[in-house]
Amino acid sequence: MPSNIIGWARLIAGVLGLSAVAYIAVTGNYLLTALGFAAIYVVFVAALNLFMGHAGQVSFGQNAFAAIGGYGSAILTANHGWPPMLAMLASALLAALVALVVGQATLRLRGHYLAMGTLALGLISYEIAVQWEQVTGGYMGISGIPPLSIGGFAAETDRQVFLVLALAAVLACWSVWRLRRSRFGRAMGAVAGSEEAAAALGVDVARTKVITFVAAAVYASVAGSLMAHAVGYISPEVFGLHMVVVGFTMLYVGGIGTTLGPLVGAFVIGMLPEVIRGFRDVQDLVYGVVLILILIRAPGGLAGAWRR
């Protein structure tokens, strides 16, 4: 039992949040789609958290890897009839390969330069999605993507889809938590803390950064694949700069460098528009005010405030 007011507040907030999710899931409420979307973003933001929160690097180009996953899955399943899981795996492999090559070149950069380099990556991937029409369908995108399925089981109803996405979200958070608390995770944290001190203790700094970048790319790619299957349709806009902005907002609102931050941030930011829909014309204004209030009141993010 919690021993003080803050403890009780945490417990109540947690119980309320979980019951809301459970209620929506059980009743098949219209909010289920938004919840599923938030769950996909949990996977994406967990990877951002790995690379930025834990390894202390910065990437504005993670949408590129989500695009590889999304387009890879869409093309392979809708146009070539691959089973979804195999398509997801193949796309993630491609994303990893691209991250390996790009990472070797850009991760030498630090701070603002790394930010600009990775931003370019995201912009290039958007241009490719728009321009390479025979393969990507240009602005029209790709439709008719089948639902996720494994063996004979296909996730067809809203509730089934949400269950799969929620499972993916939990797996993402769990695996990042696991990574952080390992030999590899310590190397990552050391690189974030001081590259010189890390190297002096025998940590291969360049290698650690590249591996983290590749791992983050795999998560982002899986998030992209899930997006393609959950919606059944993708276009360049889905994986545009917007995705990065939303991902960053979720990461900072939830709490960068915390275990539950991506989960909390993705659900709060994902559901906020639904909650404030009643404000109609001033909806965007309310959205902005809420964001600013959260960032002022909980500068370490909601999960950070939770821990304190």
Add this chain to the structure above:
Amino acid sequence: MSLLQVERLTRRFGGLIALDDVSFSVPSGSLSAVIGPNGAGKTTLFNLISGFIPPSEGCVRFDGHDFAGLKPHQVAARGLVRTFQLVRPFPAMSIAENVRVGTHLRTKGGVLAALLGQPAQERRVADRALQLLDRVGLASVADQAPSSLGYGQLRLLEIARALATQPKLLLLDEPAAGLNHVETDRLGLLLRALHADGLTILLIEHDMRLVMDLAEYVVVLDFGRKIAEGPADAVARDPAVLDAYLGGADA
């Protein structure tokens, strides 16, 4: 037998010669010191030995191998580990986890191993970190953040972290800087104990009392040149050394 050999090491920064044709060697199992006034080139010497910057000329031999072209983490992997003049803790990690990072070279496993879990190795790592924290007197604060430590304690944390790599040679860049008398005495005891255990130590130090107390052998730098070397008491009486210290900014 000498563990470390520095041969005609020179480093220029543009027109400035930070280190000028310096040679000396460090015998296995010894406790030696590099001293010299501010700007004499001591830290530059450490940066060259530990692979952080390449020499303009000369070479470093360690344990029979040429160190040319090795990156810092490769130098560490061969058993030569350094600390920094300005402490560099990993601020987002607990004190114990800082030390656990030091076991990196003595453990195995990447992403896959992390996902599968390595409970036996992790238990070993945690035990080792606690032992080392106990040795430097920080066991009681193991779970706190480094920000809760004073400067002297941060230096001890850095030493514990370096020891976790199980080095053959430990390079300490001014370990007593910023320490009070009590802390300096405790540091002296720790270094002597490590030396007694067979660890080879080379330290840079300004605190002459500590150097005379500890070091068997001393190398003196001034303006990038080696102006003297020998047993501590002989060096302390060397006119060139007295001149450098009295004439230097550090007098």
